[in-house]
Amino acid sequence: MADTAVAENPAAAAETAVNELLEQSEAPEDPQTALTQPSSDNTAVATTDGDAPQKKTKKIIRRKKRPARPQVDPSTIKSEPPPQTGTIFNIWYNKWSGGDREDKYLSKTAAAGRCNVVKDSGYTRADKVTGSYFCLFFARGICPKGHECEYLHRLPTIHDLFNPNVDCFGRDKFSDYRDDMGGVGSFMRQNRTLYVGRVHVTDDIEEIVARHFQEWGQVERTRVLTSRGVAFVTYSNEANAQFAKEAMAHQSLDHNEILNVRWATVDPNPLAQKREGQRLEEQAAEAVRRALPAEFVAELEGRDPEAKKRKKIEGTFGLDGYEPSDEIWYARTKEIEGASGQQQLQIENSEQQQQLLEASHAQLAASETQQSGGGILSNSTIAALKGYSTVAKPAPANLGGSLVAYGSDDDSE
Structure with a gap:
């Protein structure tokens, strides 16, 4: 061969x-x-x-996983104090506090860099630590550390779960939003929708907005108000919305505009509120489904053939071929619950009556003991014993003699 x-x-x-x-x-x-x-x-x-x-x-x-690359040259990084955006400088967080709104001139300044997920993503030191947060400077495209960074250099996924009091970057949330709906956000509400302002309106603006914001995660819904130059982008995951807010802040789309990216307020549309309520119910049902055993969930959802067969046998109510509806099952369940409640009430009433009888007997015995002068036997008991002693005893029958008189009813003998 x-x-x-x-x-x-x-x-x-x-x-x-x-x-x-x-x-x-x-x-x-x-x-x-x-x-x-x-x-x-x-x-x-x-x-x-x-x-x-x-x-x-x-x-x-x-093949080994690719290490994260530095997004900017570390030699170009200058250590300068942040610009004054508040009234008090916090030395612990190295930033100004006391200002409720961002500087209007600073918000119109283009960002220093932009993250390229395809080229910049890779492993860092944080991949070895469970529960690590994402790099804020990586999202902004200006991280100089690369694979030496202590934070994650990748996009969030549905498996990345964090405390609801912090965002995906590890920053603490507040109870209220800022006046301009900027900042970290609020822990009182799960917000997945971004407000995008200063959008240059064109004929294909919806496609442009969707293309730029889909880069940071799965987008659930996009809505563009062409008359106002405003867009609303809703992500499926809250962590992706937090990442996209920092990644697209002060960025531009296709016409060199400087975007104003903020958190969106509550949508007053009743349909949107209904959708949000249904989504929360689905999340709660999914959480309960994961907490319960698989066999129990299958029986509740009607996916267990043995449970179906058992329900069919128990639900005939003595009639062959009869299949009761859900309303009859509901009424029967209520009847059983009501009967069990009445039975429980009867048991409680009988227990109370028994306790009352025992208490009355104890009081009667105590009173008789006091009348007898403290003896072991009461007066009535002693009188009864004396009466029994005076009764004449009957004479015993004569059981002696032979058995010659023993016979039978049969005449042949």
Whole structure:
């Protein structure tokens, strides 16, 4: 055979076959791990002079995860105090506090950088620590540390869960929003909608807004008010909304405008409020479903065939072929609950009556003891005993004698 290597030494033949496979195999598309199985054309078989079985080899290629790259040159970073945006400088957080609104001139300044998720994402030191937060400077595109950063350099996912009192960057939330709906946000409400202002309106503005904001996570709904130059973007995950707010702040779309990205207020539309209520109910149902055992959930949802069969047998009410409706089941359940409640009430009443009887007997015994002068037996008991002693006892019957008088009713004897 052309693809069969024959050698006197089996080990040398196997080594030659592995080397040929390494030369002919190609790198896989998956950056993490891949399993490459050679086809019949490039499979090398090592045999000996005897009829030994053929040996197939396969190659496993493992690639290391890409490290995060620095987004800016560390030598260009200057340590300067932040501009004054409040009335009091907080030395612990290294920022100004006391101002309820951001500087209107500062909000019209373009951002220093922009995050490129495809090129900048990678592993950092935070990947080894469970529960790490995301890098705020990575979201803004100005992180100089790269893989040496202590925070995550990637997009949030639905598996990233944080305390509701902090955002995905680890910043503390407040009870109220700022006057301009900026800042970290409020822990009193789960907000997944961003307000995007200063949008340059064109014919394809909806497609432009969706294209730019879908880069930061799954978008649930996008609405553009062309008459006002305003857009509302709702994400499926709250962490993605927090990341997108920082990533798109002071950025531009396709016409070099400087966006004003803030948290959106509560939508007054009744349909939107209804959708939000349904979403919260679905989340609560999903949380309860995960907390309960799988068998119990399957029985509640009607996916357990054994539960269906049991319900069909118990629900005939003594009639063959009768299948009661849900209303009859509900009425029967209420009747059983009412009967059990009445039975419980009867048991409680009987227990109370028993306690009253025991208390009355105890009081009567105490009174008789006091009348008898403190003796062991009461006066009435002593009188009864004396009466029994005066009663004449009947004479015992004569049980002696022989058994000659013993006979039978039969005349033949």
